[in-house]
Amino acid sequence: MVQLSICNLCKKVVEKSIFTRSKFIDSLFFHAKGGCGGNGHPKYGGIGGRGGNIMCQVKPGATLESVKNLLKGKKLTAASGEHSLSHRLAGRNGEDKVIEVPAGITAYSDVGTKIGELNAEGESLIISQGGVGGNPQNGWLGKQGQHIGIRLELKLIADVGLVGFPNAGKSTFLKAISKARPKIAGYPFTTIKPNVGVIKYDDLRQISLADLPGLIEGAHKNLGMGHSFLRHVERTKLIAMIVDVNGFQLSNKHDYRSCVETVLLLNKELELYKKSLLDKPIILLVNKMDKEGAQEIYDSMRDTLHNLKDHLHNYPEEFRPEKIIKFQSIVPISAKFNQTDIGEVKLKIRHLLDILAEEEQEVVNAEIELVKKLKRELTEHQGSMTI
Numbered sequence: 001m002v003q004l005s006i007c008n009l010c011k012k013v014v015e016k017s018i019f020t021r022s023k024f025i026d027s028l029f030f031h032a033k034g035g036c037g038g039n040g041h042p043k044y045g046g047i048g049g050r051g052g053n054i055m056c057q058v059k060p061g062a063t064l065e066s067v068k069n070l071l072k073g074k075k076l077t078a079a080s081g082e083h084s085l086s087h088r089l090a091g092r093n094g095e096d097k098v099i100e101v102p103a104g105i106t107a108y109s110d111v112g113t114k115i116g117e118l119n120a121e122g123e124s125l126i127i128s129q130g131g132v133g134g135n136p137q138n139g140w141l142g143k144q145g146q147h148i149g150i151r152l153e154l155k156l157i158a159d160v161g162l163v164g165f166p167n168a169g170k171s172t173f174l175k176a177i178s179k180a181r182p183k184i185a186g187y188p189f190t191t192i193k194p195n196v197g198v199i200k201y202d203d204l205r206q207i208s209l210a211d212l213p214g215l216i217e218g219a220h221k222n223l224g225m226g227h228s229f230l231r232h233v234e235r236t237k238l239i240a241m242i243v244d245v246n247g248f249q250l251s252n253k254h255d256y257r258s259c260v261e262t263v264l265l266l267n268k269e270l271e272l273y274k275k276s277l278l279d280k281p282i283i284l285l286v287n288k289m290d291k292e293g294a295q296e297i298y299d300s301m302r303d304t305l306h307n308l309k310d311h312l313h314n315y316p317e318e319f320r321p322e323k324i325i326k327f328q329s330i331v332p333i334s335a336k337f338n339q340t341d342i343g344e345v346k347l348k349i350r351h352l353l354d355i356l357a358e359e360e361q362e363v364v365n366a367e368i369e370l371v372k373k374l375k376r377e378l379t380e381h382q383g384s385m386t387i
């Protein structure tokens, strides 16, 4: 009996460690050193070759795990430039070192300066410059390459970001609306890495949706996994917030939060992470509507959810965000049992993203018109100056 319970305990520990150990990496730090420039040849005026640069380039299928495996904790150094030689006065440039990365990477220096972003296939970015070759300006001595600490941060690029407290039904919803097959279980934190699913439409349009896990009340104080996954919301066009109609309780040690309180707390966590996230269109999915009494609960809070601002005074200070979300749409759903609900959300998401695309196009058109107008005015102005 005792042996059995010890076995069970061991199993639980093993299960827990498997479950907490995630291979998914969304940030990576390493040292990079551009190649040294080759020396020049003062006697014949020969110029040394430039040292190789270290670059990142977007490659489909690349991950930060593959970059980590490539580096093996070592400093990355690019090749030196060739010295100028009497039989080859222009020294050859050192070969660039290219690291293949996934789309959605932002590179920062060790002092936190942003070096650049890589968002689409084929884009590349120099993260560490090779040194210039020896020439008359530097006394013919090749310069050292740039030695720099680099932090790569991955922000998933998905159209829709799904946020909610644990157990709200994010994975179930993702599975129902897309072909993604995330882990689903009746306990919090089933999802320990962002899962991305693709919603397919009859006209072949595809919309990607990322399940962003690990958000809990107090994440801004670094509770749970803190805000580590919220950075992925930054690049989504639309946020889908999902809550359990019956509210949320992380464990017996934590306070129970009603559905409206959960919404306010999620609002607050998003705000505390980055206020500008709340400028994005947000839809609210009230899940588990199949449960007994769910409709009554929903009816009793419907007005509050639609007008959160007007009802804020009914809630204690700690629940009140400064900037309150005005949802684009509020949809009661049963992610697990009602495919009709899912169909409705699918159409809503499409509709909202189409409106956004149209608005973006209008802005682009307005910018093009403005540039044309300025060019016209400039030509007219230059014309009047010559007369």
Ligand SMILES: Nc1nc2c(ncn2[C@@H]2O[C@H](COP(=O)(O)OP(=O)(O)OP(=O)(O)O)[C@@H](O)[C@H]2O)c(=O)[nH]1
Pocket: 164, 165, 166, 167, 168, 169, 170, 171, 172, 173, 183, 184, 185, 186, 187, 188, 189, 190, 191, 192, 213, 214, 287, 288, 289, 290, 291, 333, 334, 335, 336, 337
């Ligand atoms: N009755 C009912 N149960 C649901 C519904 N959606 C999800 N569940 C259940 O709620 C539990 C949690 O669902 P998940 O989809 O794993 O929740 P999650 O938000 O992804 O959880 P984390 O991974 O912890 O973030 C599971 O037992 C699901 O079967 C629903 O619409 N109705």
